Amino acid sequence: MVNLIVDGKNISTTEGTMLLEAIRGAGISIPTLCAHEAVSRSGACRLCVVEIKKGNRTRIVTSCLYAAEEGLIVDTKSERVLNVRRLVMELLLARCPESEVLQKLSKELCVEPQARFIADSDKGKCVLCRSCVRVCEEVVGVSAIGLFSRGSHKTVGTPYNEKSDACIGCGACVYVCPTGHIEMFTTGDKRKIWGRTFKMKTCDTCGRYFAPVDQLKYISKKTGVPLKELAICMDCR
């Protein structure tokens, strides 16, 4: 166990727990975008910043990537933290003005769009957190998407923006995306995602369309479970 002080409260947590979890466990809220339980941590959004004090020195760290330490004094609402967080939020908002998630979050943080940061109109809702790319690689294991180019030109997508043969249409990227940037349309027997249209499979028991055929084929190949046994939806199992 490690003991630390967060906003004046004594908290103990298990070794290796990140500050974010320790702080939230104590009932204190911290805004985040990129921390998702399904993927490894990237520290991309910088919203989760807190101020830590060790001895006489204080510094700003991303709580989602900083493991709790014995005797650490953490401040989640200091002037410095609020300033950093506000600036991060202003920049995120300037990048993705049309993201409802960011609009809502900035309201909560009392942040308004700033005239000095010219709003982008070509970035969609993507904050480049890489969560979708990570889930596609780490969890699904197909690595169909990536973040391409660099600097202000960086975008998420499939190579050459073409239909990817690696994609299985599972929609995991849509699920982890914090801002709703990735578009997926599922209607009847078809699902559209990343420019490709997938054929959906009906459940052998209830007859509803429940997963793309390509996804089931991929799972079958990977796990060795015959395709037939996978043809039943979650509700009917």
Place this chain on the structure above:
Amino acid sequence: MKTTSNIAGKTKEIVKKHGKDKSSMIAVLQDIQEAFNYLPKQALKTAASAMNVPFSRVYEAATFYTAFSLKPRGENIVKICVGTACHVRGAATLQDKFERTLGIKPGETTKDKKFSLETVNCVGACALGPVVLINTEYHGQVTMKKVDKIIEKINNEGAQR
């Protein structure tokens, strides 16, 4: 012209030379560019499968570094240095001169496939600024007058490789 199969063949040779380890990816991409003057899609696909690295990861690396080109480039690559030292010595006007003389913008290639224009940020020869690098040859203190001469010379006698 290179056919698809010999792009794949050459790429496989390059991968063989460097080994399949992910860490040799940049070296492989450099050699592919060396062989074809740019990174053909087919080569990236072949390299990805030969090295057992996802195509998306290869494409990430290929689009990240400005030294790599995804478009076929001309026989001669003109790189105008627009780094700080060259900038203060008039790289912008020089760039303008090259653009007008060749009739292309940075990132483009002339119709006859003879020249491609690129800009770079400092080539490490600041004392010679403004610097223009053509293939492997450094031209220092390039003036407007020199531009025409340089291009004429290449047109008549070819350039250093």
